[in-house]
Amino acid sequence: MKNEKLLLKGNDAVAEAAIRAGCTAYFGYPITPQNEIIAYMASHLLEKGRIFIQAESEVAAINMVYGAAAAGARAMTSSSSPGISLKQEGLSYAAGADIPLVVVNMVRGGPGLGSIAPSQSDYFQSTRGGGHGDYYCIVLAPKSVQECADLTYLAFDLADQYRIPVIVLADGMIGQMMEGVVLPPERSLEDLPKRDWTVGHNQNRASRHLTSLHLVPEELEEATKKRFRRYEEIAEKEVRFEIAGPGDADLTFVAYGTAARVAWGAKNLAEKEGLRLRVFRPITLWPFPSLELAEIAKTGKPILAVEMSLGQMVEDVRLAVLGKAPVHLLGHSGGVIPTEEEVFAEAKRILRK
Numbered sequence: 001m002k003n004e005k006l007l008l009k010g011n012d013a014v015a016e017a018a019i020r021a022g023c024t025a026y027f028g029y030p031i032t033p034q035n036e037i038i039a040y041m042a043s044h045l046l047e048k049g050r051i052f053i054q055a056e057s058e059v060a061a062i063n064m065v066y067g068a069a070a071a072g073a074r075a076m077t078s079s080s081s082p083g084i085s086l087k088q089e090g091l092s093y094a095a096g097a098d099i100p101l102v103v104v105n106m107v108r109g110g111p112g113l114g115s116i117a118p119s120q121s122d123y124f125q126s127t128r129g130g131g132h133g134d135y136y137c138i139v140l141a142p143k144s145v146q147e148c149a150d151l152t153y154l155a156f157d158l159a160d161q162y163r164i165p166v167i168v169l170a171d172g173m174i175g176q177m178m179e180g181v182v183l184p185p186e187r188s189l190e191d192l193p194k195r196d197w198t199v200g201h202n203q204n205r206a207s208r209h210l211t212s213l214h215l216v217p218e219e220l221e222e223a224t225k226k227r228f229r230r231y232e233e234i235a236e237k238e239v240r241f242e243i244a245g246p247g248d249a250d251l252t253f254v255a256y257g258t259a260a261r262v263a264w265g266a267k268n269l270a271e272k273e274g275l276r277l278r279v280f281r282p283i284t285l286w287p288f289p290s291l292e293l294a295e296i297a298k299t300g301k302p303i304l305a306v307e308m309s310l311g312q313m314v315e316d317v318r319l320a321v322l323g324k325a326p327v328h329l330l331g332h333s334g335g336v337i338p339t340e341e342e343v344f345a346e347a348k349r350i351l352r353k
Contacts, residue, residue, distance in 0.1 A: 003182055004182070005180040005181065005182050006180065006181055006182075006183065007178055007179070007180055007181075008145055008149075008178065008179070008181050009036055009145070009175070009176060009177070009178050010106075010142075010144075010145045010148040010170065010174045010175040010176065010177055010178075010179075011033075011034055011035075011036035011037045011040070011106065011148075011175040011176070012036055012037075012040050013145045013146075013148040013149040013152075013181050013183070014037055014078070014104055014148045014149070014152045014168065014175070015036070015037045015040035015041050015044070016040065016044070016149065016183055017148070017149035017150070017152040017153045017183065017184060018041075018076055018102070018152050018153075018156070019041075019044055019045060019048070019050075019186075020153065020183060020184055020185065020186040020187060021074070021152065021153045021155075021156040021157070021184070021187060022074045022156060022187040022189055022192045023045070023050070023074050023075070023076050023102070023156065024050045024051060024068075024073045024074050024075070024189065025050065025051040025052075025064075025065070025068040025069075025073040025074070025075040025076070026041040026045055026050075026051065026052050026053075026075070026076050026077065026078075027052075027053050027054075027055050027060075027061040027062075027064035027065050027068070027075070027076075027077050028041070028054060028055065028061050028077050028078055028079065029054065029055050029056075029057055029058045029060075029061050029079065029083060030054070031058075031079055031080045031082065031083045032080065032108070032116045032172075033080060033106050033108060033116055033118070033172035033175055033176055034078050034079060034080050034104065034105075034106035034172075034175055036175070037078045037104065037106075037175075038054065038078070042054070051068065051073070057086070058079055058083040058084075058086035058087050059086050059087070059089070059090065061077050061079075061087070062077055062086075062087035062089075062090030062091065062094075062103075063090050063093075064077075065077045065090070065094075065101050065103075066090055066093060066094050066097075066099055066101065069094070069099045069100060069101040070097070070099050070198060070199045070210050071198055071199055071200065072195050072198040074102075074156055074160075074192065075101050075102070076101065076102040076103070076104070076156075077101075077102075077103055077104075078103070078104035078105070078106070079103075079104075079105060079106075080105065080106045080107065080108045080172065081105065081107050081108050081109075081110050081114065081119070081121070081122050082108075082110070082112070082113060082114075084103070084105045084122065084125065084130075085125070085130075087103065088125075088130045088131035089131055089132075091103065091129075091130060091131050091137065091165055092129070092130075092131030092132050092133055092135065092212075093212050094165050095129070095131075095133070095135035095136075095137065095164065095165055095212075095227075096133060096135065096212025096223075097210045097211055097212040098163040098164070098197075098210075098227070099163070099165070099210065100159035100160050100162075100163050100164060100165070100166075101159060101165050101166075102152070102155045102156055102159055102165075102166050102167075102168065103137075103165060103166070103167045103168070104152065104167075104168045104170075105122060105126065105167060105168070105169050105170070106170055106171070106172050106174070106175035107119050107120060107121065107122045107169065107170065107171045107172060108172050108335070109121065109333070109334045109335035110122070114334065114335075115334060115335045116172065116335075117172065117334070117335020117336075118171035118172035118173035118174070118176075118258060118308065118335060118337065119171055119172070119308050119309065119333065119334065119335050120171050120256070120257060120258075120259060120307050120308035120309045120312070120313070121308070121309040121310075121312065121333060122169065123169075123285065123307070123309060123312035123313050124312050126139045126167050126169050126285065126286070127139055127285050127286040127288070127316070133224075134224050134228070135224075135227065136164075136231055136286055136287075137164065137165045137166060137167045137286065138155075138158050138159075138162070138164055138165075138166045138167070138234060138238065138284065138286060138287075139166075139167045139169050139284065139285040139286040140154065140155055140166065140167070140168050140169065140240075140283065140284060140285075141168075141169050141170065141256040141257050141282065141283060141284075141285050142168065142170050142174055142257070143174070143256065143257055143258070143260045143261055143281065144174070144179060144261075145174070145177060145178065145179035145180075145181045146179065146180075146181045146182070147283075148168075148170065148174060148175070148181075149181050149182075149183055149184060150184065151168055151283070152168050153184045155167075155168050157193075158238065160192075160193045160195075161193075162230055162233075162234055163197070163230075164230070164234070169257075169285060170257060171257045171258050171308060172335075173257075173258045173337065174257055174258060197210075198210075231287075234287055235287040238284060238287060239284055239287050239288075239289045239291075239292070240282075240283035240284045240289070241280065241281060241282050241283055241284070241289040241292055242279075242280075242281040242283060243278065243279070243280055243281070243292075244264065244267065244278065244279045244281075245267055245276070245277055245278030245279055246276045246278060247278075248276065248299075249276045249277050249278035249301070250275065250276050250277065250301060250302075250351055251277050251278070251301060251302050251303070251304060251347050251350060251351060252277070252278045252279070252280050252296055252301065252302075252303050252304070253266065253267065253277065253278070253279045253280065253303075253304050253305075253306055253343070253347070254279075254280045254281075254282070254293065254303055254304070254305045254306070254313070254317050255279065255280075255281060255305070255306040255307060255313075256281055256282050256283070256285065256307075256313065257308075258308065258337060259306045259307050259308050259337075259338065260279060260281045260306075262306065262337065262338050262339065262340055262343055263279045263281075263306050263343055264279055265340030265343075266340045266341075266343035266344040266347060267279050268340075269340055269341070269344045270344060270347065275347075275348070275351070277347055278296075280292075280293060280296060282313075285313070285316075288316045288320065289320075290316070290319065290320035291320075293317065293320040293321065294320050294321065294322070294324070296325075297320070297321040297322075297324040297325040298324055298325075299325065300324065300325050301325060302325060302326045302327075302328060302350050302351070303317060303321060303325050303326070303327045303328065304327075304328045304329075304330060304343075304346060304347055304350060305317045305327065305328070305329050305330070305331075306330050306331075306338060306343055307329070307330075307331050308331070308332055308333070308335075308336070308337060308338070309331055309332075309333055310331045310332075310333045311329050311331050314327065314329045314331070326350075328346070328350055330342070330343060330346045
């Protein structure tokens with residue numbers, strides 16, 4: 001039924017949206033808390049006659065994605081924090097060869113093996129490239145099961161449009177929770193964007209070779225500068241964010257994912273006590289909505305970054321604000337989730353200063 005709302009887990013919404021977006025090849029390796037994505041893909045991709053392979057490792061999986069995408073597939077992998085670390089070399093190669101692909105990271109506590117509880121401590125890894133060299137990935141951060149579907153669907157289009165790896169970055173809570181979701185329409189594979197740059201050859205053109213290798217320093221620099229001009233275009237056109245609360249708020253929360261949901265609850269608690277608080281939620285973590293946050297900072301009123309790490313996103317908040325407003329941090333790590341009451345109490349403490 002058209003526009004039917006279904007009750008789905010976040011991981012299942014990611015997988016179904018990827019299939020509907022035209023994902024033709026998935027390669028992955030199990031790790032909690034994203035295993036439902038692999039299980040869903042194993043069943044439903046194969047039903048459609050598409051490619052699913054459980055690789056022998058995360059390193060193998062990302063390189064299979066690289067190869068399939070270079071050959072023209074809409075390709076994807078998913079993992080969680082330690083597994084994403086193992087994929088960084090392949091991601092760097094894909095960025096350096098301008099290969100579009102989608103990576104989903106359901107973040108767990110770290111560093112190391114850490115825990116299987118939800119965290120946001122992969123922010124630096126995702127927004128600063130993560131592997132070696134000068135590059136970025138587009139990073140999309142859902143706050144709900146609905147956005148798990150919507151942003152995964154979008155990720156494939158952005159990857160193709162800009163020939164760039166796109167990361168869907170969600171904490172493990174988002175992947176495990178169940179909510180109502182209206183799924184996007186299913187794409188016909190015949191209607192997907194045409195790729196005139198893929199590897200291989202036929203009788204109508206010379207063979208093509210995609211690589212990130214440039215042994216002449218000046219050639220590598222020029223290729224990287226050309227890619228950065230594309231990054232500038234992305235930063236101009238693809239910034240996404242959400243604001244909730246009064247324009248003359250006394251304090252602004254900045255948060256994404258589960259932390260944004262908590263900040264929303266704290267804003268609602270404040271309204272009951274007559275306090276005016278606002279939530280600024282980055283949806284694209286790269287490119288970060290710096291200009292929009294800078295406008296808020298012009299009021300000089302305090303900003304409280306709420307995150308499930310001990311201070312990663314707050315660095316981008318400070319760069320955007322540039323000292324025009326005081327920036328505070330409420331952070332937890334290891335899988336601890338802040339509470340609405342805790343966030344509200346911290347906001348009141350700041351306002352009493």
